[in-house]
Amino acid sequence: MxxxxxxxxxxxxxxxxxxxxxxxxxxxxxxxxxxxxxxxxxxxxxxxxxxxxxxxxxxxxxxxxxxxxxxxxxxxxxxxxxxxxxxxxxxxxxxxxxxxxxxxxxxxxxxxxxxxxxxxxxxxxxxxxxYTDTALIQRRLQAAILESETERRKQRALLRRLQGAKAQLFQSEKLASIGQLAAGVAHEINNPVGFVTANLGSMERYLGDLTQLIGAYDAAATALPAAQAAAVQQIRQKLDYEFIREDLTALIKESREGLDHIRRIILDLKDFTRVDQDGWQAADLEKSCDSTLNVVWNELKYKAQIVKEYTHPPHPECIPGQINQVLMNLLVNAGHAIGDQGTITLRTGAQAGEPREVWVEVQDSGHGIAAGDLKRIFDPFFTTKAVGQGTGLGLSVSYSIMRRHGGRIEVRSEPGQGACFRLVLPVQRTEISDQSPPDGPDLAGEVSAEELLALEETDGR
Ligand SMILES: Nc1ncnc2c1ncn2[C@@H]1O[C@H](COP(=O)(O)OP(=O)(O)OP(=O)(O)O)[C@@H](O)[C@H]1O
Ligand SMILES: [Mg+2]
Missing domain, CATH: 3.30.450.20 (PAS domain)
Incomplete structure (x- = not known):
């Protein structure tokens, strides 16, 4: 060419x-x-x-x-x-x-x-x-990648919520079984304490009788021959009979006080767990505060002075065992927030208006809550405590319990100024919605159980 x-x-x-x-x-x-x-x-x-x-x-x-x-x-x-x-x-x-x-x-x-x-x-x-075709394919590809990334993020969020919900369930069940165990133990102890108390009463009476009898022998001993009288006197001195007689009375008195103490603990435990009267009922919040306080007293007695400002509000319909759990979480948290010495104030009151509501406050003079943390304290697993000291579930479980009661939990706090948690309950039991309020920890949301299970299976693979 x-x-x-x-x-x-x-x-x-x-x-x-x-x-x-x-x-x-x-x-x-x-x-x-x-x-x-x-x-x-x-x-x-x-x-x-x-x-x-x-x-x-x-x-x-x-x-x-x-x-x-x-x-x-x-x-x-x-x-x-x-x-x-x-x-x-x-x-x-x-x-x-x-x-x-x-x-x-x-x-x-x-x-x-x-x-x-x-x-x-x-x-x-x-x-x-x-290159238009390539550009279009790339655009579609990017959209698909973005969509799958969004989907994956959604799945991860759902899984986190599932884990949170499971942990809450586990915590609630654990608390419930601890309550049942405590109530069972209290019930079992109740019987022996009952007969020990009765026996102690009989012993006290017998002691009076015996002392009377020994007194009569004492009077008759003057007629004994000198040698026998000296032998009796020797035994008396050896055994320190005078001391035994006085100490026996003191021992019985102390034992009776001890038994009273045990009986009060049993009553508090029963009152706290309420297993014998489970279910919804009108409950005296002030009694709930008192029995819960007694149960956690050991944690508080060396550091907290307790102030009670009770105003005897109406008794709201609730599941008292669960409200006691919430109060216990708040009291334990208050104890932890107080360093060496401080005050815990328990207040009750009623709110005017419809629906009628009553409230109970647990205020402490502890270290308070940082503004940034305030939004997160009800999230499952949020804790500022050292590893092993807090699971971060107390408040989230409390939040769920209050929500199931148609009530709410409010908090106000400033760092260094202590914290005040207020539980608000409707006096009349109300219909409880399953929807999580927008400001609360979103645990169930709009995810169905099937969706969560499917997700969990995918995650396990
Ligand atoms: N009264 C309080 N004063 C100061 N901070 C508080 C108080 N109550 C709660 N908090 C903060 O909220 C966090 C979450 O409390 P929450 O009871 O849910 O978990 P926790 O006490 O850390 O662990 P646990 O599961 O054992 O209760 C705490 O770690 C703490 O930082
Ligand atoms: Mg706690």
């Missing part, structure tokens, strides 16, 4: 390539313009040849493109720009045969220096390749 034929063939191919090809001279006048450019710009070669590129296409990014072309003229290098950095140079339409939609054509562009025989760059050739 001679050179002319070869060149004509090449020209023919270039004309039909699905790639835009144009060339400009040093003044940016258009020198070359292939059919692709004619078709997409709507301008024929005759209309643009010899014209300044930027005059013909004012929509081009003139200063950027001029700099690019100039640099190819000066440096004689090859340059490239991809649709990802600069979506297009020429504002061409891209027809999508399948959807029938029309998009801006995304273009990958190359800049090639064209030299003469002396090596001087005489023209810069620009090629434009249509």
């Amino acid at each position: 001679d050179e002319t034929t070869h060149l004509r063939l090449l020209g023919f191919i270039v004309e039909r390539l699905e790639v835009g090809i144009l060339a400009v001279d040093r003044q940016c006048r258009i020198v070359l313009w292939n059919r692709f450019m004619e078709t997409h710009s709507g301008r024929l070669l005759d209309a643009v040849q010899g014209q300044n590129l930027f005059d013909c296409f004012p929509e081009l990014p003139a200063s950027w493109l001029k700099r690019k072309i100039d640099s190819v003229f000066v440096l004689g290098n090859y340059a490239f720009t991809s649709w990802e950095q600069r979506p297009f140079l020429f504002r061409f339409k891209h027809n999508r045969p399948i959807t029938g939609g029309v998009d801006e054509m995304r273009q990958n562009c190359t800049f090639l220096p064209l030299r003469d025989a002396s090596g001087e760059v005489k023209m810069v050739v620009l090629t434009l390749a249509d």
